[in-house]
Amino acid sequence: MNALLEVDAIDVAYADFRALHGISLTVAEGETLAVIGANGAGKSTLLKTVAGLLRPVAGQIRFDGHDVSRTPAHQRVRQGIALTPEGRRIFGSLTVEENLKVGAHGRRQGPWNLATVYDAFPLLAEKRSRRGAHLSGGEQQATAIGRALMSNPRLLLLDEVSLGLAPVVIADIYKALPTITAKGTTVLVVEQDLTQALTVADRVQCLLEGRTVLEGAAADVTRKQVQAAYFGVDATEGQEDE
Amino acid sequence: MSAPTTLTPMSSATDLKVVRGGWPSLAGGGVLAAIVVFLAAAPWFVFSPGDVTNLVTLFALIILGTTWNLMAGYGGLVSIGQQAFIGAGGYGVIKLADVVGLPIPVAVLAAGVVCALLALPTSFLLFRLVGGYFAIGTWVVAEVFKLVTQELPGFGGGSGLSLTAFQGVDRVTRIATVYYLALVLAVAVVLATYLLMRSRVGLGLTAIRDDSVAAASLGVAVRRSQRLVYVAASGGAGLAGALIAVNGLRVSPGSMFSVQYTAFMIFIVVIGGLGTIEGPILGAVIFFALQQLLDAYGTWYLIALGAIAIAVVLLAPRGLWGLAARGRYEIFPLGHRVHPPRQ
Amino acid sequence: MDWINAVLQGFLLGGQYALLACGLSLIFGVMRIVNLAHGVLAVAAAYLALWLVQQTGMPSFLTIVVVVPVLAAVGYAIQRGLFNPALRHGELSPLLVSFGLAVIGANLLQEIFTADSRKISIGDLSTSAVDLGGLRLGVFSLITLVVAVAVIVGLQLYLSHTRIGRAMRATKDDPEAATLMGIDERHMYALATAIAIGTVALAGVFLGMSTQFSPTYGDLVLIFAFEAVIIGGLGSLWGTLLGGLVLGVAQTVGAQIDPAYGVLAGHLVFLVVLLLRPQGLLPKAVVA
């Protein structure tokens, strides 16, 4: 399988605070990667950098073999990178349907349109003319994902889909993920919810204070390893080489 | 050793020295003081009466720049209508001197007070508008002031009023009175602004200046400080207007309530350096010098000023003082600076 | 009868104010920028139309076809070149930049066209009127009112139902999220300004055909447009229309009392609205 996204030793900083130190990762076409880590580990920073909202101070980001490190965010969307940002960031004064239509602003062709998005998220169909500001958290999250899908991305970046949602709602939203990957979309999820992350992902990569501390196939890593890496405590198991 | 205050923080008492000012402010303050002394002595042996009259304009510009900066640079209030109070101060001083019969210096001060009092009720109307809409709102108020002044009986309609209180006073005494009054007031306004900004009100305003989240959560307190700043700055504009009137000996609605004054204030503050005490003084001197040199070019001069102001906003938002001092020197230190321990 | 006439004339005048104001409302609605060069741009449009008539002998109304696109392009350039960079330095900077522009514009106009008052000739149209049982309604004023309503309806429809209109509203809600939708924020802002200045240009040509104007006339235009926006309610184009009408009526009724009080009466109505109903008469209806 060829690599769709290659992040090559990037450093990212906010003013003089360095949030990512030499992070590398690869996502193959069609696979689902979960990036996990404690609060402040740098997960959102990583996704924002891939989406183009932040520029790395060092390192390179390649998408489908091309260097996109200097490409502005709005053009990366047109090349097929879509981010569902942390906190959802729904357009409050626009209706659900308008939010979705704005998602299609770049007019990329592909399997996703209003009909298929409503199929994947049936709860949105009923709320199509409600304003974004008047939606529940789950409805907002579904709108945010649907909106990203409307750009027909090759790579979908999901930042903490489960944040602040009840377990049933989370399950409801994650139910759509197989539909999404089945259409050939590559997915990079950021999750705090370990169980959820390990279930949906093919591979996991764990960040701690801006560095990668663990990576492997979701089936191979043990919960204990993940927990150790997550909190940065004694990580002897599986990490002997470091 | 009195100007740089040295504080010792509670916790790390031994390592860090927190200093306000330091030698640059002592030196700068010394230079400024020397300039003031020179200006005080100069009329007697350097300047011609024409120069002296011109310098009064400079002092008025310093007052206008300083007070506009107090609002915009510290209070976050951009007014394009301070000509309301320039005009009110100008008309006010003539009425107070000619009709009430106050001595000129008292009348000038009283005109400033009247303007501050006028600004208080005005603020309750205008503070319902924020940002740019506040700005245009102040202009509407200035237009109302102008139109009402034109209509009021005894204010001379469209042609205005002349000051008669100086009649019978010889020219030299008159010019000297106005000159010293303007010099003293300019120095007083700058110092008062500095002290205000060092007070609790000022420190609070500076602290929230760049932090809109904090500003929103402190809503009421901020509003109160802004109102104080607006009223004080309007009093200052009134003083400047009064000086302009007693210097020029006549006022008319078209000139005293002209939005041109706002243009001058904005140029002075933006070019000199928004949000510093030094900036408006520097800006006023530059503006005054350019005005003396380029006045003959009329509109081109204003076009150039507009272009320079835009360039400064975009390329050097801290103004010329900011460029020159690069944040390291303050003649009027507001912030405290932490010095690492000496090795 | 005089009073009814004053009110009617005020309505017609209000059409002109609404037309002048909707661009101000749009720019503020989308970008939170208060464009102090608004009035100068309207007057510049009037001068450009006058120049075209004088140089080419073009019929007055036809100048719109040239003036509106030219000023829209100027608006686009101002946004890209000046306002967008200024926005990075905070809210104060665009305001100061627009003030600088206003000063430059007014003085340039004075340099080129002198300070004399001018008017764009529209021949008989300026005097023709329809008789309505003793009340005379100027045909040109009626046209202006109709154009104002059409522009506002058109803008509203454009913002609600087109791809670009939606993108503009999304950018207004959350610029960063909008870039994640493939929207180029800077281009979108520039388009909004181009449209706004295009409407200002249209308003300016109409202004020039109905009134004597001079380089400094932009000051009054800005103030009146601003009053219309605030009276109507910030961020609502229908409100702006209503605000324009209220302002127009206030001015003509004031002038009926005493010709010197027209403008003052408008200001006072504005201040009263600010005092009693600071959110405006029709706040935040549908858009922007």
Ligand SMILES: Nc1ncnc2c1ncn2[C@@H]1O[C@H](COP(=O)(O)OP(=O)(O)OP(=O)(O)O)[C@@H](O)[C@H]1O
């Ligand atoms: N805008 C910002 N300015 C300065 N520092 C920031 C900013 N955003 C994030 N940081 C810092 O960068 C580091 C990484 O933040 P980031 O948001 O990427 O973490 P995260 O892994 O997504 O955390 P969470 O799970 O809480 O969302 C944190 O230390 C955070 O404080």
Ligand SMILES: [Mg+2]
């Ligand atoms: Mg995060």
